[in-house]
Amino acid sequence: MLEGSAKLRLGDREIDVGAGDFVALPMGRAHAHQMVNPSNEPCRYLCLSTLGFAEIAVYPDSKKVGLLGGP
Numbered sequence: 225m226l227e228g229s230a231k232l233r234l235g236d237r238e239i240d241v242g243a244g245d246f247v248a249l250p251m252g253r254a255h256a257h258q259m260v261n262p263s264n265e266p267c268r269y270l271c272l273s274t275l276g277f278a279e280i281a282v283y284p285d286s287k288k289v290g291l292l293g294g295p
Contacts, residue, residue: 225241225242225244225246225267225268225269226243226268226270227243227266227267227268228242228243228265228267228268229241229243229261229265229267230242230259230261230262230269231260231261232257232259232260233256233258233259234249234255234257235254235255235257241259253282256282256283256284278293279291279292280292
């Protein structure tokens with residue numbers, strides 16, 4: 225998290241995160257995640273992924289599935 229604060233929804237849990245925090249997210253349906261900024265203040269974070277192989281992402285709220293292909 226570069227600036228501000230947010231709530232990380234990870235499965236059924238909500239975790240407060242703030243500037244300087246680092247989060248590594250596991251794969252799998254049980255670890256569906258979402259970053260939410262419940263305030264009116266700016267929240268800036270950097271998101272990285274290896275995308276080294278094909279991956280299937282499940283979005284439980286919208287009941288959608290995404291397929292990400294590797295090189």
